[in-house]
Amino acid sequence: MTVTLADVAARAGVSSATVSRVLNGNYPVAGSTRARVLRAVEELEYVVNGQARGLAAATSDLVGVLVNDIADPFFGIMAGAAQAEIAHGSRGGTGTCGGKLAVVCNTGGCPEAELTYLTLLQRQRAAGVIVTGGAAEGTEHTQAVTAKLARLASDGTRVVLCGRPPLPLDGDAATLAFDNRGGARRLTGHLLELGHRHIGYITGPENRSTTRHRLEGHRAALADHGLAADAERLTVGGDFGRAAGYRGARELLDAEPELTAIVAANDTAALGVCAALRERGLRVPQDVSVAGFDDLPFSVDAAPALTTVRLPLHEAGARAGRLVMGRESAPPGGVSVVTARLVTRASTAPPPAS
Amino acid sequence: MTVTLADVAARAGVSSATVSRVLNGNYPVAGSTRARVLRAVEELEYVVNGQARGLAAATSDLVGVLVNDIADPFFGIMAGAAQAEIAHGSRGGTGTCGGKLAVVCNTGGCPEAELTYLTLLQRQRAAGVIVTGGAAEGTEHTQAVTAKLARLASDGTRVVLCGRPPLPLDGDAATLAFDNRGGARRLTGHLLELGHRHIGYITGPENRSTTRHRLEGHRAALADHGLAADAERLTVGGDFGRAAGYRGARELLDAEPELTAIVAANDTAALGVCAALRERGLRVPQDVSVAGFDDLPFSVDAAPALTTVRLPLHEAGARAGRLVMGRESAPPGGVSVVTARLVTRASTAPPPAS
């Protein structure tokens, strides 16, 4: 039923070695022979068996891409860009084609799931792995994940960390670190400059590096203006979700009547904040200013358009893809910082005069 | 460097066959032997070689998921849900684990890319393939894609079409067809019932089944009310993108001063429509009603909240995942229709009295 190299060889009247060489093209084969082989391939609709090839050549066509939530455009954008680079060079048809297959794995940000996927990828002897999104911190699995990554790296799998703090890895590893702290600091700084003095903050999920860094940036800005005191009280927990923003905003509003601005740890939550505000009859930005983080595509379309911090997700994903494919080399030290740029739009304005 | 079955066998003082059987667990092995083997596996941090296993057992741990645009939540939601089902049963650690690896492939809706990925998947002897999103129609590659799918199906790969018209496939194939036409018809029907008579329509990309079905539904509703005449004139082309909605709305407004409602082929475009309207000083829904399609998560947060048609994307994706894993069986005939429910929110209202 299934056509093998040997079938093609028989049909073309050559040995299977010759067919293999024609298909891989790194060995001289006479033009006439090659043509005969290719015709046989065509006629038989032969498709190489990737597993057998991988086994024999000790290579793999797979590259893993771990994301926290594939339904979230934040990750979708990075994953899409990375995949485009990874698949790059592919050509259709029955013939040979370069490029690899990206395996996008949804971890839900759970270190155990990360570990599972990493093991699965290791089983397939993946050529590389891109890990996106913040790292969970402080759980025992975190360490296991690090160990696994170290293992992969030292086994020759290219490891790229994208939007996650650098890790000391042996082999061919690189890190694209997002400047979450700096971005958050500039964002809150912007609000402070506008004159806000009572600024609420809705965090991301607990124990994640991204959450921590953004919060640290926010607090650093407050400290710059000698406002560190209130910080704790005006911070409520969230999870990057829209509902958390909604809930958090209500909570903040109840706790602090003088509140004039709310910063959410990301755009999605900021949208929830806006909804809660609207519901209370508060206008954005006249009564309360709102800011997010990430600058996802929908943020510009929110009403009012959201002030946020832009992370070049597409570019970072593409770069991660190139790094994992070895098409671009890592900077010395292996770590390069991705800058986060403040984008001011209509959702922030000076606080009401009152 | 890399640990093999034989290494484990040597360490445990058994043959490699025994180790294999312990790991696969479908053959009686004495308890004491099993324990010894497992300890050796642990000590050596052995991880099976998926390629070798696949080759020997003629199986695969891979399942492909083709999507048009991974950065679009429409696909992200389905892919995420499907993947959760596909990975289901996985357990961490070094030991055995069930579940498979989902390979999410971004095709950009381009049939050539679909073909390429399908071939890549075929090379890896994927256990199954889920194809999501509408099909391109009328290009010569469309036929090639169909042929490739037929080939895969008859080779034993489970094929699941999710949100794409059914195809006559041999093997173990199933289709989850979205009721785009019915949904669109109900949506436009809603607008007509509100009293609108001049309704603009912004389509999806050309030559895609989804675009065609939604437009057909829209026109069917118009025809129901004897309004088929204007349909052509009040339809402008789009591509499911936000910018297309923006552009389309301006175009429609210029062409038809009496316009009181605009239907976009999806929510993303509807957001662009709202932006254009705001820019012209038109209020939604007092001056112009707007409706989308899909009910993506952000639609409820738009201002005003978008009237749209809800497609149970999560559920459909999960179901596709179960089908491709053989954990749920296809309905007789292989096709099951996913219903599209009208969701009326604040963006639609009766036309202005004038």
Next chain:
DNA sequence: CCACACATAGCAAGCGCTTACTGCGCGCCG
């Protein structure tokens, strides 16, 4: 007490491909 059945473990033959290494025939130089 022997034959036979059953429970385990080992042997070895692949799975389909890559890739040294070997073999062959030809043209060219001396």
Next chain:
DNA sequence: CGGCGCGCAGTAAGCGCTTGCTATGTGTGG
């Protein structure tokens, strides 16, 4: 005109694992 080297093609040894079949040891019934 002989030998050498080169350009191609073939041979075969794996890659790491699964699995049908065989071998061994123990317990049981006749």
